[in-house]
Amino acid sequence: MAAKQENVFVGVIGGSGLYHLDNLTFIKHVNPETPWGFPSSPIAICALPSGKQVAFLARHGTGHSIAPSAVPARANIAALKSLGVRAILAFSAVGSLREEVRPGDFAIPSQIIDRTKGVRPASFFEGTSIVAHAAFGDPFSLKLSKWLEERVKAVLETSGNGAQLHSDKTIVCMEGPQFSTRAESKMYRAWGGDLINMSVLPESKLAREAELSYALIATATDYDSWREHEGSVTAAEVFKTLQTNAELSRKVAASVLDELHEAAAQGDILTEEVGSMKFAIMPRSEKQKEEDREKLRYVLPTYFS
Numbered sequence: 001m002a003a004k005q006e007n008v009f010v011g012v013i014g015g016s017g018l019y020h021l022d023n024l025t026f027i028k029h030v031n032p033e034t035p036w037g038f039p040s041s042p043i044a045i046c047a048l049p050s051g052k053q054v055a056f057l058a059r060h061g062t063g064h065s066i067a068p069s070a071v072p073a074r075a076n077i078a079a080l081k082s083l084g085v086r087a088i089l090a091f092s093a094v095g096s097l098r099e100e101v102r103p104g105d106f107a108i109p110s111q112i113i114d115r116t117k118g119v120r121p122a123s124f125f126e127g128t129s130i131v132a133h134a135a136f137g138d139p140f141s142l143k144l145s146k147w148l149e150e151r152v153k154a155v156l157e158t159s160g161n162g163a164q165l166h167s168d169k170t171i172v173c174m175e176g177p178q179f180s181t182r183a184e185s186k187m188y189r190a191w192g193g194d195l196i197n198m199s200v201l202p203e204s205k206l207a208r209e210a211e212l213s214y215a216l217i218a219t220a221t222d223y224d225s226w227r228e229h230e231g232s233v234t235a236a237e238v239f240k241t242l243q244t245n246a247e248l249s250r251k252v253a254a255s256v257l258d259e260l261h262e263a264a265a266q267g268d269i270l271t272e273e274v275g276s277m278k279f280a281i282m283p284r285s286e287k288q289k290e291e292d293r294e295k296l297r298y299v300l301p302t303y304f305s
């Protein structure tokens with residue numbers, strides 16, 4: 001088990017365009033080797049102006065060298081948990097499937113539609129002799145997401161660039177790396193999808209298995225490929241807004257992390273995830289291999305000690 005970092009209760013996962021929280025004070029890098037390998041890149045332990053510390057992880061690596069399908073999500077979540085993280089604030093650059101969610105706007109989704117292709121290891125229990133079925137009806141931490149809404153809205157209102165916050169949205173997670181066809185984009189809208197990305201799964205599933213609170217701040221960069229009289233999304237289009245969104249994301253992070261650290265330390269917004277796996281894991285049997293129990297102890301010490 002990696003060494004817990006004294007008083008690090010909040011982890012931030014940066015997506016495309018957000019590779020550093022350079023408005024915070026860098027302290028050190030830690031690079032825990034987990035039973036599922038190393039995280040996308042060394043985790044930066046950063047200090048807030050108050051001195052409180054947070055962990056920052058670049059989902060695609062700081063040089064954006066890791067494609068969506070290859071993100072070591074199990075190592076990322078396990079590494080953050082091993083540091084003592086209890087709540088994860090994840091950022092993601094997303095496509096918008098709704099007119100009202102404009103490029104430059106932010107959204108806090110509440111639901112996910114899985115359009116990944118099953119090529120991403122999506123459970124810590126995969127390949128072990130232990131079976132577990134995590135509850136995932138509400139894929140994001142309801143209390144953490146609600147807690148974030150007003151705070152993120154307040155930052156956007158003072159940002160001056162007209163960015164709005166949209167809540168209670170459904171995000172489609174596709175495999176990629178190519179963007180959607182026009183037909184797929186329209187299909188996702190018909191299914192009730194509001195946003196689209198390539199990275200929220202299995203990250204959110206693994207956070208739930210590890211009993212971590214997890215919320216996503218989606219930052220819109222394009223209208224995907226559903227608008228009749230417009231070109232379909234291109235990386236160039238996405239890149240136009242990435243930096244502006246990243247700057248605003250850093251302001252959001254700097255604004256909420258101090259209070260979130262305190263809340264996470266006290267556990268008052270974490271109760272819904274802590275203990276959620278207690279009845280999800282099949283009862284112990286002689287068929288469960290000790291080496292598998294040891295592996296899972298890394299993320300769920302309560303149940304496998």
Ligand SMILES: CSC[C@H]1O[C@H](OP(=O)(O)O)[C@H](O)[C@@H]1O
Nearest residue numbers: 015016068092093197198199238
């Ligand atoms: C650069 S557009 C596609 C790419 O951007 C998003 O990454 P993230 O969610 O980590 O911000 C999307 O999921 C794709 O990985």
Ligand SMILES: Nc1ncnc2[nH]cnc12
Nearest residue numbers: 093094095196197198224
């Ligand atoms: N249109 C899109 N589809 C998938 N992921 C995205 N990230 C940003 N824009 C996207």
